[in-house]
Amino acid sequence: MHTWHWISSAVSLICMILFSVTGITLNHANLFEANTKEQTAEATLPQQLIDTLPVITDGAEVEHLPVQLINWIDANVDHEMPLEDLYPEWNEYEIYLQHPLPGGDRWMSVDLETGELVYMDTDRGVIAWLNDLHKGRNTSLIWIWFIDIFAVATLIFCITGLLLLQIHSKRRPSTWYITGAGIAVPGLITWLFI
Numbered sequence: 001m002h003t004w005h006w007i008s009s010a011v012s013l014i015c016m017i018l019f020s021v022t023g024i025t026l027n028h029a030n031l032f033e034a035n036t037k038e039q040t041a042e043a044t045l046p047q048q049l050i051d052t053l054p055v056i057t058d059g060a061e062v063e064h065l066p067v068q069l070i071n072w073i074d075a076n077v078d079h080e081m082p083l084e085d086l087y088p089e090w091n092e093y094e095i096y097l098q099h100p101l102p103g104g105d106r107w108m109s110v111d112l113e114t115g116e117l118v119y120m121d122t123d124r125g126v127i128a129w130l131n132d133l134h135k136g137r138n139t140s141l142i143w144i145w146f147i148d149i150f151a152v153a154t155l156i157f158c159i160t161g162l163l164l165l166q167i168h169s170k171r172r173p174s175t176w177y178i179t180g181a182g183i184a185v186p187g188l189i190t191w192l193f194i
Contacts, residue, residue, distance in 0.1 A: 001160055001163055001164055001167070002164070004156060004162060005157065005160035005164055006077075008156040008157035009157050009158065011150075011153040012015065012150055012154045012157055014155040015147075015150045015154075016129065016132075016154065018130070018134070020132055021036040021130075022130050022131055022133070022134035023134070025127050025130065025131055026134065026135075029131075032127045034124040034125050034127065034128050035057070035124070035125035035127075036122060036123070036124050036125065037122070037123045037125075038120060038122050038123075039120070039121040039123075039147045040118065040119065040120050040121075041077050041078050041079060041118075041119040042116070042117065042118055042119070043073075043076050043077050043117045044114070044115045044116055044117065045069075045110060045115035045116075045117060046072075046115070046178060047115065048116075049068065049069065049072055050064075050112060050115050052068060053069065053112070054066070055092055056090040056091060056092065057091065057092055060085075062087070062088055062090045063087060064084060064086075064087070064088075065084070065086075065088055065095070065097075070083045070084055073108075073117070074146055075116075077119055078108065079108065080081060080121060081097065081099050081106050081108060081117045081119075081123070082099070083097070086098075086099060091161045092112065093111070093112055094109055094110065094111055094112060094114060095109065095110040095112065096108070096109045097109075100138040101138050102122050102128075102129050102132035102133055102137065102138050102139055103124050103125065103126070103128040103129025103130075103131075104121070104122045104128070105122055105127070105130050105138075106119070106120065106121045106122070107119070107120055108120075147157050162179075164189070165179060167192065
């Protein structure tokens with residue numbers, strides 16, 4: 001039991017600190033203002049390129065941008081979007097791409113009538129990034145699996161801690177009063193104030 005307890009605590013230590021800190025920053029978001037930085041870029045597609053693009057009506061699904069459009073954007077616009085991996089929202093007037101990230105997002109739009117392209121990269125700072133990691137928002141499948149494994153390690157830590165409390169409670173008479181308070185206090189706050 002001691003071995004399981006210390007191994008699970010070692011595995012989850014850094015994440016428990018991170019999740020505790022980000023729990024505070026999420027609960028008091030008004031105290032931690034985002035330090036937003038925006039980077040924009042604009043360009044105009046040549047009419048020749050616009051003429052080669054397929055006409056897409058509302059409701060039709062397009063899986064990827066055409067290669068010639070990706071190549072032109074890569075050559076003429078300073079951006080950090082994985083264009084070949086994104087699914088565009090495309091109608092007869094506009095192409096819109098969005099790439100949400102932890103702590104920010106990137107988007108690009110192309111006006112198909114004028115050829116005007118606008119790209120924006122928004123970074124809301126480290127606190128927003130950490131908060132999004134806490135929630136698993138706009139992260140990868142690997143991160144989701146990681147926080148699930150961390151949650152299991154934390155459960156093992158807590159359950160083995162409870163069993164160790166039972167083992168040592170004979171020598172510490174206040175153990176169950178304190179454990180009971182740890183259950184009663186959040187229960188009472190929930191019942192009375194939420």
